[in-house]
Amino acid sequence: MSRRVLLWGGAILAGLILIGLLWPARHPAPVAAPVKPLAKLIVKFVHHLQRPPEETAPVGLPVAPAGETNAANIYRQAIALYEALSTTNKNILSDWQTNVDAAVEAELCEQLRPICDLLQQASAVTNCDWGLDQPLRFDSKLPHLGSARNLGRAAIWNAAHCRRNDAPAATDDVLATLHLGQQVSHGAGLIGYLVDIKMQEIAWSFVAANADRFTGADGQQLAAAFDDLSYDDAFQRAMEQEAVAVDLLATQLATMTPVDAQKTLFGLSEGDGGTPNQAEDLPDQATVIASLKQAANLDSDLAKILATGSGAEYEAWLQRYEALKASDPIANMFLGAIPNVVTKAQGYEVNRALVEAGLAVAANGAAGLTAHLDPSTGQPFTYQAVPGGFELQSTYQVKNQPLKMFFPQSATPKEKP
Numbered sequence: 001m002s003r004r005v006l007l008w009g010g011a012i013l014a015g016l017i018l019i020g021l022l023w024p025a026r027h028p029a030p031v032a033a034p035v036k037p038l039a040k041l042i043v044k045f046v047h048h049l050q051r052p053p054e055e056t057a058p059v060g061l062p063v064a065p066a067g068e069t070n071a072a073n074i075y076r077q078a079i080a081l082y083e084a085l086s087t088t089n090k091n092i093l094s095d096w097q098t099n100v101d102a103a104v105e106a107e108l109c110e111q112l113r114p115i116c117d118l119l120q121q122a123s124a125v126t127n128c129d130w131g132l133d134q135p136l137r138f139d140s141k142l143p144h145l146g147s148a149r150n151l152g153r154a155a156i157w158n159a160a161h162c163r164r165n166d167a168p169a170a171t172d173d174v175l176a177t178l179h180l181g182q183q184v185s186h187g188a189g190l191i192g193y194l195v196d197i198k199m200q201e202i203a204w205s206f207v208a209a210n211a212d213r214f215t216g217a218d219g220q221q222l223a224a225a226f227d228d229l230s231y232d233d234a235f236q237r238a239m240e241q242e243a244v245a246v247d248l249l250a251t252q253l254a255t256m257t258p259v260d261a262q263k264t265l266f267g268l269s270e271g272d273g274g275t276p277n278q279a280e281d282l283p284d285q286a287t288v289i290a291s292l293k294q295a296a297n298l299d300s301d302l303a304k305i306l307a308t309g310s311g312a313e314y315e316a317w318l319q320r321y322e323a324l325k326a327s328d329p330i331a332n333m334f335l336g337a338i339p340n341v342v343t344k345a346q347g348y349e350v351n352r353a354l355v356e357a358g359l360a361v362a363a364n365g366a367a368g369l370t371a372h373l374d375p376s377t378g379q380p381f382t383y384q385a386v387p388g389g390f391e392l393q394s395t396y397q398v399k400n401q402p403l404k405m406f407f408p409q410s411a412t413p414k415e416k417p
Helices: 003-015 040-050 071-083 087-093 102-123 144-162 167-185 189-209 216-226 230-254 258-268 285-308 311-327 329-335 338-364 367-371
Strands: 382-386 389-398 401-408
Touching: 071 102, 071 144, 071 167, 087 102, 087 144, 102 144, 102 167, 144 167, 144 189, 167 189, 167 216, 167 230, 189 216, 189 230, 189 338, 189 401, 216 338, 230 285, 285 311, 338 367, 338 389, 338 401
Parallel strands: none
Antiparallel strands: 382 389, 389 401
16 A cells, blocks of 8 residues: 555544644633643643644744755745735735736735745755754744745745746746745644645645646646655654654653643643633543653554555554544543544645646646546546636545536647546
8 A cells, every 4th residue: 555545544634633733722821729630731732832823923933053054044034025025915915816906016026026036045955944942842932834834825926926927937936835835844743734735725726726827847847746745754754743742741741740730731821811620520640641642652653654654554553543532531632623634634635636637637638637546536536628627526525515626728638538
């Protein structure tokens, strides 16, 4: 079984094991008196690291070690230029489909030129060190994530508006955005991985809507970028980092008194005004630590399975996962809402494949359907001609609706499907 098939077959489900990563939560305020139940705070503690990038201020970026060419430093220059833009212009750049009048567009394109030049310059540099904590902890700061996503949005707006008549240059902007997404996923755990796939979404939504612009070498470059197997490697790395972070948290709690452990957890969520339910009978500190250790072991084992691609190993892991979720209330807080995140993660895999197939069909006709298959079934996507182009549809469903994508086509393909 290939790694990509294994990934689709369910590893994504477990890869997002710490469900607190994006789930809304009210955070308790610090209290002076000791509180017995620590377990209820763990999900909120995880949420502190995994909050959406927009909540992370794009200031105070850590300084990477000097002396070696570092793409992160180049990205920081681009971030500084972006932050100098007006709020109005930032709002325009937040969506590549936002149209403005010719004068505003010309001004924005002028401002974006040095930013996009820096992104492409950074893409040519192998080393990218954001100066993050190693190993990653649950109180580690990740201020570069929101800034990086803003850069990606700006680059795709540039591709859509400033490169309207220059497909090779627009291709460079898309590739630079995808590369930046991969660079932010390094060392940033699962939240970095999720920002990466969100930047992929920004890129593929633009490429799909402009598929007839990307033919020949441009289309081939983009298809190869969306098919990059390093996305699977990024997921494996994220699981390894999560395992270390969870284990480190358990080790830290084990060295603390119950009061100090509680203060540590409260300190990460200070300021949101919530209050803990002191009367609730939840597991004690030792039980919480044991649960964290089990979760860390599951994270680590899944990372190993992703590296080997063994379907049998994954099935055995899945049984352990289900058993722990059913028997351990602390683990269940981490695992309970996974299906909601799974749908999103699997959808990204399908959408990348839809873009690859759509580019191939737009350029070469039916051959693209058999060369780029639906990862959810291993079969070709369904093709349908529609006014102005064609539509590809997967059997994979989100909210009871199959994923599908429209591709404009101004010319008849060489071979109609």
